[in-house]
Amino acid sequence: MSKIVNKEFFSENVVKLEVEAPLIARSRKAGHFVIVRVDANGERIPLTIADSDIEKGTITLVIQKIGASSTKITNLNVGDELLDVVGPLGKATHIDKFGTVVCSGGGVGVAPLLPIIKAMKAAGNKVISVLAARTKDLVILEEQVREYSDEVVIMTDDGSYGKAGRVTDGIEEIAKREKIDLCVTIGPAIMMKFVSLLTKKYDIPTVASLNTIMVDGTGMCGACRITVGGKTKFVCVDGPEFDAHQVDFDEMLMRLGAYREQEQEAKAKLAK
């Protein structure tokens, strides 16, 4: 049981929760994720850790309403408990002094990006963060990102905030202007696919953090498998971060749809 000690709405569908998980708070590093089961009927869903507080023994999770279980989680309030939280899972981000690092996040992908931005900055990199969202209200964690970035570029599809355009437009502008030593990208799979295509063109090494379907999160089920450089890899134990230029994003997008019908049914039932 992990008690929720803080809850904040980023937008109607995106919630930040601070939950008690002292052992995970102590052992987690940037890039790690947890598996959460909200209640006895809940699905096990992977959520990347956005932050932690060792003193308070808490971790911060950012959740978007997508399916039945994530909707149930976002409906919980301070004082409520998540039935199961297990982790930290996956490999931690490889943090080093690379030089200039562009950290690009889309939608809720900015939440798991934040600890990487922090760690990259602490390692002595020049950090340029590119945050993208459909519209102004969906830009999250801007203030925290600014605190650890040398420069922040904000892109919105509708131009309601920052510059009008996609995340790739923001990255391309920087690439034309200066040498980028590493690009980190976290967001919807389709966004990461296009970031990867762009950075390949500019020959910028790129790391993508993938969020696939998982059950156990410890390598046991293989639901999360993807093709990287022609080989099958498990996101939960081999990742979640991979060389984006080697990832078969089209296959990943296809595999993300494996349970779409059932997910929609479950959500429709919950709404009743």
Next chain:
Amino acid sequence: MATDRNEAWREELRKAKSPKERTAQPRVQMNSLDPKYRARCREEVNQGLTAEQAVAEASRCMDCPNPTCMTGCPVSINIPGFIKNIERGEFLQAADVLKETSALPAVCGRVCPQEKQCESQCMYVKMKKEPVAIGYLERFAADYARENGTKKADSNIKKNGIKIAVVGSGPAGLSFAGDMIKKGYDVTVFEALHEIGGVLKYGIPEFRLPNRVVEAEIDNLRDLGVVFIKNCIVGKTITVDELKADGFKGIFVASGAGLPRFMGIEGENLTGIMSSNEYLTRVNLMDAGNPDTDTPVLKGKKVVVVGGGNTAMDSVRTALRMGAERAIIVYRRSEEEMPARIEEVHHAKEEGVEFMTLHNPIQYIGDENGRVTKVRLQKMELGEPDASGRRSPVEIPGAIEEVECDEVIVSIGVSPNPIVPNSVAGLSVSKKGTIEVNEGMQSSIPMLFAGGDIVRGGATVILAMGDGRRAAAAMDEYLKK
């Protein structure tokens, strides 16, 4: 002692019936649910023996002076000892005899491959007769004790104050925990998943091993004082070094088989194709077949299961229960080489599972959405025996067949879970990723012992339990020094 062959009651029992009378009786038939009914529900297929059936079957046992059956048992259960107690009607004592050597008799009575172990060594086999139904009798005694026995918390255990940790709560971990708590240690079991029981919960289906049976065994251990901690991954949530710093003097790693194997053939990552671990975990652990749960599961109409082991049989029979119209086993060798228990193959056939033996998948074909629609199969024939001693499958050139399917479950084995081996510096690990141990299951790090699939790569419940027992005995010796 209930196991002493020279006790008066037992001598009398031996004289009560002549060997001729004993051997003239036919082997008991297990009571089981109707195949048509059971193939569409989760109820346990085997219903167990009645007391009358059990006593009659027990009287077939000749109480041999040199019970060869025991040599076939990985944990050396005193087989005639418990069977003769059944014959004289002392069912609880029979269960006590089982408990002396096995932490999970109700489980073993259901899932052990008896035909390859104890029953294969029975005197009756040498007489060209069907062996005593040792497995059925084991199950009978264990079930009887669970349902009728008074729960007695063993208050005679003298605690020694030494803390030991167990990584994983599957059969190896549970059997180790049971032995160590009885020896007086403070035992804490760490489990990565949200339920205790490991493969007994996520892997073996309800229709073969009901959860209540596993729960009862776990409750027994809890009553004895074993502490279980769920959602805790040793090597991730806490490290081995942290356990040491916390005062744990010995650690038994029984983290099981981790990564499911795939064949690496074209189209294997299409949607609708998954490992048996994924499929069974969704249905067993997450109860995905129940409309009230959030976890989805594909309910294919034409389901192909690749493999010939118990997990393949569990998967194909689960597919029927999830509503499949066709459920097909595809196996590259012939039925004779199948590693599955004979009873599972028999039950699968009764329930309508189709068997395509001597067929091997070479490619999967999908639709425009990436969903599997067909599997291409290479026909095989049997050649010379291979390293496993079984005749090896050889391709018949040009003999290729396509089978339509909307779900494929790959059940061709697992590799050891890498989390613990990767997280402990200095631990000796084989090329296959298994932890290397000596005869006492001790690893290259003296305080760390290991057993079950993390050592064997992929084996049975009873072998894992045997490892747990051996490790407990050896760790006890080691810690006493």
